[in-house]
Amino acid sequence: MALGPRLDLRQSQSLVMTPQLRQAIKLLQSSNMEVSAFVEEELERNPLLERDEGAERPTAADERPPDAPAPEPLDSHAAATSDAIPAEGAAPLDADWDNVYDAEGTGGLGAGGRGGSADFSDDLAGIEEMADARVSLREHLGAQIRLTFHDARERLIAAQMLAMVDAAGRLPVTDAAIATAMGCEEALVAGVRARMQRLDPVGMFAQNLRECLAVQLAELNRLDPCMEALLDNLEMLARRDLRGLMRVCGVDSEDLADMIGELKRLDPKPGANWDAAPPPAVVPDVIMRRLENGDWAVELNPETLPRVLVNRGFHARAVVGSKSKDDKSFLAEKLQSATWLVKSLEQRANTILKVAAEIVRRQDAFFRHGVGHLRPLILRDVAETVSMHESTVSRVTANKHVATPRGIFELKYFFTTAIAGTAGGESHSAEAIRFRIREMITAEDPEDILSDDAIVERLRKEGVDIARRTVAKYREALRIPSSVQRKREKAVPA
Known part of the structure; x- marks a missing residue:
């Protein structure tokens, strides 16, 4: 066979990750806050995009025929006894607010001063911004230090401690180390620290947990010898060795329960x-509600849908007025980008609604009866029904929330692994099993603490084929101590 260069023409199909496709995928998996921020950036960059504000509703004054006489203003008694609602622009109670303070010609607020107009919308627009901004912890402590310490040396030491304190309020540096660094007596540093520990919030500048709790108890006048013995043995409290603590502290079970209750406060x-x-408020992307016939209605939250339009009229005028090739190329690029963004947002909304509706359909028992009826669900189940790829469903359910009659849940919450049933019975959701384990432990008798083996036996009687190590894993994920620790804890009445 002869070797040599030649030309071949072939046809093939391939998926090319264009910038527009990457943008659509990014929008699909982004939260509503991220999408809103992205749209705001595009509105600034692209002159052909504009925000869809929607048509404003006409007011009562706008709906009145132009030849109709204006309604006469009511006095206070007529307004109070009338069932009619005055129009938004109507003068309130016959008052001439512009001249209220000008009756004596003093040039009061009605002559252009603040408050002379009956429209107070400008004043109320920023009412949420009138609250004082909360000062930081260091500013709060710094103000107290200036009022507490008058000696220059003490104030300098206090300022050094304030600079060294961590976010939790600890100062894990010894008084000797601070005294050596600042060239002063250790007793002076110890005295300054003792006074600073009583500042608000009480317990700051402590070296460890024991000292922090001791300062707070001393402020409450509750630091007696028994409480000091409890603070000296906090590791026994962590192990829930309550019998050992009663022996060390020299108290009975009732007194120990009171002491532990004080520590918890x-x-x-x-x-x-x-x-x-403060944690940001979760704004749901999907809202579901029950209809009169008992079915569920699923709709997108209009507050999370960015509404943008392509200003084609401006584009047409700009094309006519453009003279250079670069201007026309720029306008064509911006038109393509704007059109693609609008289509991507529409496709994103439709995809979220389609996936959310399928999740609601499959988890109908959960919404009607609670978490104990949550069904096992995987991405493949939803993907096959809505004719999408599993990766697409995964992106749709990421960072998306749905508002239900049982609260706001992330869409990922409804996807749980399946636990097989006994004797080939129906499988169970792992989340429902965790809920059942918590229920059994919460309702257990203090005289008969359930071990992991006992929980396994009860679950198998209920038709759940589960191993002991799985129960232990779920219990630890729920932050529930072992049966030995629970028995020690419940041996002392709360």
Whole structure:
């Protein structure tokens, strides 16, 4: 066979990851907050995109025929006894607010001053911003230090401690180390630390957990010898060795329960939650509600749907006015990008709605009867029904939430592994099994603590074929201690 160059023409199909396709995939797996931020960036970059504000509803004044006389204003008694709702632009209670303070010609608020107009919308628009911003923990402590310490040396030491304290409120540095670094007496540093530990929040600047709790108990006048013995043996409390603690502290079970209750009311990390930002509110992407016939209605949340339009009129005018080839190329590129974004957002919304509707259909028993009736579900089950790939369903359910009559859940929550049933029976959801384990342990008799083997036997009687190590894994995931620890804990009345 002769060797040499030649030309062949072949046809083949392949999926090319274009920038537009990557953008669509990214939008599909992004949360509603991320999509909104992305759309805002595109609105700034692309002049052909505009926000769809929607048609404004006409007011009562707009709906009145132009030749109709304006309604006469009511006085206060007529307004109070009338069933009619005044129009938005109607003058309230016959008052001439623009001249209320100008009756004596003093040029009051009605002469252009703030508050002379009857429209207070400008004042109320930023009412949520009128609350004082919360000061940081260091600013709060710094103000107390300036009021507490008047000696220059003590204030300098206090400022050094404030700079070294961690986010939890601990100062894991010895007084000797601070004294050596600052060239002063250790007793002076110890005295400053003792006074700073009583600042608000109480318990800051402690070296360890025991000292932090001791300072808070001393502030409450509850640091007696028995409580000090309990603080010296916190590791026994962690092991729930309550009988050993009663022996060490010299108290009975009732007193020990009271002492443990007092420790639970203390703050082990007094500085941890001060500067913590409030968790962001979860805005559901899908809303479901029950219809009158008992079925479920699933719809997209309009608040999470960014509405954008392609301004084709502006594009047409710009094309006519463009003269250079670069301008026309720029407009064509922006038109293609804007059109693709609108289609991607529409496809994203339809895909989310389709997948969410299928999840609701399959988990109907959960929404009607609770988590104990959650069915096992995998991505393949939904993907085959909605004619999508498993990866697409995975992206759709990521970072998406649904508002249900039982609360707000992430769509990923409804996908759980299956636990086989006994004797070839129906399989069970792993989440439902974890819920059942928690129920059994919560309702167990303090005199008959359930071991993992006992839980396995009960579950098998209920038709669940589960191994002991699986029960132990689920129990640890629920942060439930072992039967030995629970028996020690419940040996002392709460």
